[in-house]
Amino acid sequence: MIAPYKVAIVGAGIGGEHSDGYSALPNLFRIKTICDLNADRARLVAERSGAKVEIDFDKVLNDPKIDIIDICLPPMLHYQAVEKALRSGKHVICEKPLTTSIANADRLIKVALETGKRLFPIFQYRYGLATSHMRALIDAGLTGKPLIATLETHWSRDSVYYSVDWRGTWAGEQGGAILGHAIHIHDLLTFIFGPIQSVFADVATRVNAIEVEDCAALSMRMRSGALVTSSTTLGAAKDTSRLKFCFEGLTVESENLPYKPADGQWTFTARAPYDQSKVDACVNSITFAHPSFSGFFEAVAKALQGDDSSAVRLEDAKQSLELITAIYASARSSMRVTLPISTTHPLYDGWLP
Ligand SMILES: NC(=O)c1ccc[n+]([C@@H]2O[C@H](COP(=O)([O-])OP(=O)(O)OC[C@H]3O[C@@H](n4cnc5c(N)ncnc54)[C@H](O)[C@@H]3O)[C@@H](O)[C@H]2O)c1
Structure with a gap:
């Protein structure tokens, strides 16, 4: 299999932004098919790249010309769709959350090993110029040890957003703002500060x-000993995401692009x-990085060519699901919960109440 890799995007909501991300990398990817049960929605995305429209997921899986299936379906459909795509001999990219239980993430890790196909979970916040600067400073030893961080995911979501049937429900979305929205900033936290050791969480439905x-x-302790607070709401007047990291030798502040x-x-x-x-000097030495989805897809292409250094790993997706499991366990018990979550933990098979 050689680049440009031929991609089918399944799900034409956020799939539209994926399409733009691939289109920024014409030497690496060609979008062949946009698949959605809603053909009109698929057509709107397909006409941007000249891809064909398909409503039948199985037909896409049986198309020998497709190398990569990119799953942009609602969360409750991810596990089955990813398993089917891997077993049909395709590499798979899957939107967050990869699955809605650690048990199912472990199952997919096994299926990827069995089939010899790659499975890439999406966390696109890691990609862009500012995060490239951040990583370079860490790698150059210019930060010192991590001390403390604050994170804000302060967005606005209203009844129109929740009029989509799967959103806002345990059966469809399978979780709330910590699963659907703050999952990104918490992945970025681990990208910069390393693994999380424990969390004390309080959650509420107020908007x-x-x-x-x-x-x-949330109050988190990192494995390094650093402390982190994270605040999330979907009731802010406007959408902002903010991060501030204090290392012993460097203080880092983001802007507030959501x-x-x-x-x-x-x-x-x-x-x-x-x-x-x-x-x-370190910051000025890096002047370009593909942002967001195109940065993520570029890392996928590199991984398919044997360089795994910048791709999101399956372990990263599993770690994010462990944090979500720990948050629900902590919020329900009013106790601090330690990671990783073991296979005998009561919420290992899922956190649905
Ligand atoms: N990474 C990000 O920043 C980001 C942003 C938004 C959404 N997401 C994630 O992307 C996923 C999709 O979210 P969305 O907002 O695009 O949802 P959406 O409801 O807008 O779109 C999902 C699409 O899937 C289609 N669909 C459902 N079942 C199908 C099937 N069997 N075959 C083909 N098509 C089918 C629906 O018709 C719909 O058009 C979710 O997991 C969500 O959490 C990620």
């Missing part, structure tokens, strides 16, 4: 008349005896 939570306050934080101008301020001129 919309939905079954799942739309506000969350969906592409790495596209904003981050500030990197050295704390003596760490040297600002070295920080500036």
Whole structure:
């Protein structure tokens, strides 16, 4: 299999943004098919790239010309769709959340091994110029140890957003703001600060008349010993995402772009005896990185060519599901919960109430 890889996007909601991400990388990807039960919706996306429209997922899986199936279906459909696509001999990209239980993530990890096909979970916030600067500073030893961070996912979602039948329900969305929205900033946290050791969580439904939570306050301890607070609401006046990291030698502040934080101008301020001129030189040495979905897809292409250094790993998706499991376990018990979550944990098979 050689680039450009031939892709079918299944689900034409966020799939439209995926389409634009692939189109920014014409040497690496060709979009062959947009599949959606709603042919009109698929057509709107397909006409941007000249792809064909298909309503039958099985036909897409049986098309020998397709190399990669990109799953952009509602969360409750991910597990079955990914398993079927892997077993049909395709590489698979899957929107977040990869699955809605750690048990199903473990099953998919096994299926990927059995079939020898790659499965790439999506976390596109990792990609962009600001996060490339951040990683380079960490790799160059210019940060010192992580001390503390604050994260905000303050977005607005109203009844129109929740009029889509699967959203806001345990059966469809399978979780609330910590699963559907703050999952991105928490993945970015682990990308920058490393693994999470424990979480104390409080969640509430205060904005919309939905079954799942739309506000969350978390206190986390990282495996490094660093402490983190994360605040999430879907009742903010406007959408902002903000991150602030204090390392012993560097303080890092994002702007407040909600969906592409790495596209904003981050500030990197050295704390003596760490040297600002070295920080500036490191930052100035990187002038371009593909942002968001195109950065993610570029990393997928590199991984398919044997360089796994920048792709999101299946373990990263599993870790994000462990955090979500731990958050629900903590919120329901009012107790701090330690990660990783074992196979004997009562919520290992799923957190649905
Ligand atoms: N990474 C991100 O920033 C981001 C943003 C939004 C949504 N998402 C995730 O993407 C996924 C989809 O979300 P969305 O907002 O695009 O949902 P959506 O409801 O807008 O779109 C899903 C589409 O899937 C289609 N569909 C359902 N069953 C199908 C089937 N069997 N075969 C073919 N098509 C089928 C529906 O007709 C619908 O058009 C969710 O998991 C969501 O969490 C991720």
